[in-house]
Amino acid sequence: MEFHYPNGRKYGRPSSSSHFKNEAMKKHSYSNRGMTLEEDLNVTNEYYREQGIAIIHKKPTPVQIVQVHYPKRSAAVITEAYFKQPSTTDYNGVYKGKYIDFEAKETQSETSFPLRNFHEHQISHIEQVLKHGGISFVIIRFKSSDELYLLEGCHLLSFWARMVDGGRKSISKKELNQKGHLIPLQLAPRIDYLRIVDELYFS
Amino acid sequence: MEFHYPNGRKYGRPSSSSHFKNEAMKKHSYSNRGMTLEEDLNVTNEYYREQGIAIIHKKPTPVQIVQVHYPKRSAAVITEAYFKQPSTTDYNGVYKGKYIDFEAKETQSETSFPLRNFHEHQISHIEQVLKHGGISFVIIRFKSSDELYLLEGCHLLSFWARMVDGGRKSISKKELNQKGHLIPLQLAPRIDYLRIVDELYFS
Numbered sequence: 130m131e132f133h134y135p136n137g138r139k140y141g142r143p144s145s146s147s148h149f150k151n152e153a154m155k156k157h158s159y160s161n162r163g164m165t166l167e168e169d170l171n172v173t174n175e176y177y178r179e180q181g182i183a184i185i186h187k188k189p190t191p192v193q194i195v196q197v198h199y200p201k202r203s204a205a206v207i208t209e210a211y212f213k214q215p216s217t218t219d220y221n222g223v224y225k226g227k228y229i230d231f232e233a234k235e236t237q238s239e240t241s242f243p244l245r246n247f248h249e250h251q252i253s254h255i256e257q258v259l260k261h262g263g264i265s266f267v268i269i270r271f272k273s274s275d276e277l278y279l280l281e282g283c284h285l286l287s288f289w290a291r292m293v294d295g296g297r298k299s300i301s302k303k304e305l306n307q308k309g310h311l312i313p314l315q316l317a318p319r320i321d322y323l324r325i326v327d328e329l330y331f332s
Numbered sequence: 333m334e335f336h337y338p339n340g341r342k343y344g345r346p347s348s349s350s351h352f353k354n355e356a357m358k359k360h361s362y363s364n365r366g367m368t369l370e371e372d373l374n375v376t377n378e379y380y381r382e383q384g385i386a387i388i389h390k391k392p393t394p395v396q397i398v399q400v401h402y403p404k405r406s407a408a409v410i411t412e413a414y415f416k417q418p419s420t421t422d423y424n425g426v427y428k429g430k431y432i433d434f435e436a437k438e439t440q441s442e443t444s445f446p447l448r449n450f451h452e453h454q455i456s457h458i459e460q461v462l463k464h465g466g467i468s469f470v471i472i473r474f475k476s477s478d479e480l481y482l483l484e485g486c487h488l489l490s491f492w493a494r495m496v497d498g499g500r501k502s503i504s505k506k507e508l509n510q511k512g513h514l515i516p517l518q519l520a521p522r523i524d525y526l527r528i529v530d531e532l533y534f535s
Binding site: 178181183184186188189190191192194204205206207208209210211212213215216217221222223224225226227228229230254257258260261262263 | 381384386387389391392393394395397407408409410411412413414415416418419420424425426427428429430431432433457460461463464465466
C-alpha cells in the first residue's frame, strides 16, 4: 500500500532511507557538543534506570532483513536489509507504574517546528496511547538555539488536526512556549524530562 | 565485556546468531499450523489494537548496522549488519493505563521448560519492570503439544533464583501447571493472553 503525507511526500522506504541520511548528517552538525539528541536521551534513560527512577528504552531501528550469511565459527552477517517505517514512537517504558511513550525530533528551523517531522503512523499511535490511558508526549529540539521542549501528545494532536484542516503546517515557537514546557539541559540526567512529567501527571 | 550464562554458554554475538538460526528452523517445524508463536502473537496484538483493547507491539530485532549503501533513486540498502543481544523483552505496550511487558519462548521439550531460553539481560529487565509497578510475564509454548502458558514475572524470577542457587535448570510442567496459567488457543484473538491478565490484575 502506498500513501502520501499531507505535504505530498511519498510515505515508505525511500523516505525512511532519507531519514537515515538526515540522522547521519545530524551527528556531524551537532558536533559542538559532540552528542546527538538520541545519544543524550540514551544517556538520560540509562541514568533513570541506574538510579531506579524509570525503565525507559529506545526501540531498535526497524529493519527488513532479506539476506543473512552464516560463516562457519563466526557471527551471522546480515548482507541485505532495508529500513522500515516505524509503526510506533521511538521510546517507551514504565514510570511509577504508568506507561510512558514518546518521540524525539530535531529541527534546523529557528522559528517553528515543522509537523512533517512526524509520520502519520506515529500520530495515530500517540492518539491510541492516550486513549488507553498512557502518558504520551514529544521532545522537540531546536538545533540553532539548543532549546528543548516537552509537548504533551494531546497538544500535538490539536496542531496536527489544524494542519489536516488546512491550517499551518508547523508549530510556532510562541505556541510551543504557551503549550509546551522548556526542558533545561543539565549534567545528570542530561535531559530531565521526567521532572516535567512529574509536574504534569503526578502532582 | 564477555560473560557466560549459568550453563557456561558464551553470551554475545555468536549466541544471538545461533538464536536466529533456531528462529528460522522454527518456522519450518511449526508448519503444521503454518504460523510461528511470534506470528500468532503479532496477529493477536493487531486484533487487540483494532478492537481498541490494548496497544502492544513487538519490538524490532536489534541490529548493529555497519554499512549502508545509498543507490541513486532507490532505497538505502544495509549491506553489513549484525544481530545484537536484546536488552529488554520483546513485547510491550499499554493496557488499561498500565504498562505491560512480556517475552515469548518456545521449547521442543515435552516435560519441562529450560531456563537457558532466557538471557540474563531479560531476567533483570523483568525484575526492573516489576519494581516499577509494570505488569510482567512470559508466554511459554510447548511445541510438541501446542500448549501455551502464561507465567507471571515474579514466578519466573523465583525459578531463576533457584537455578542460580544450584537448583534445577528448568521449570517442570507440573510447576507450570501450579504457578502458570494455560492460555487456550482460539480463532480471534489467537492467543488471548489479556483475558488472563484481566483475571490476575484487574479483577
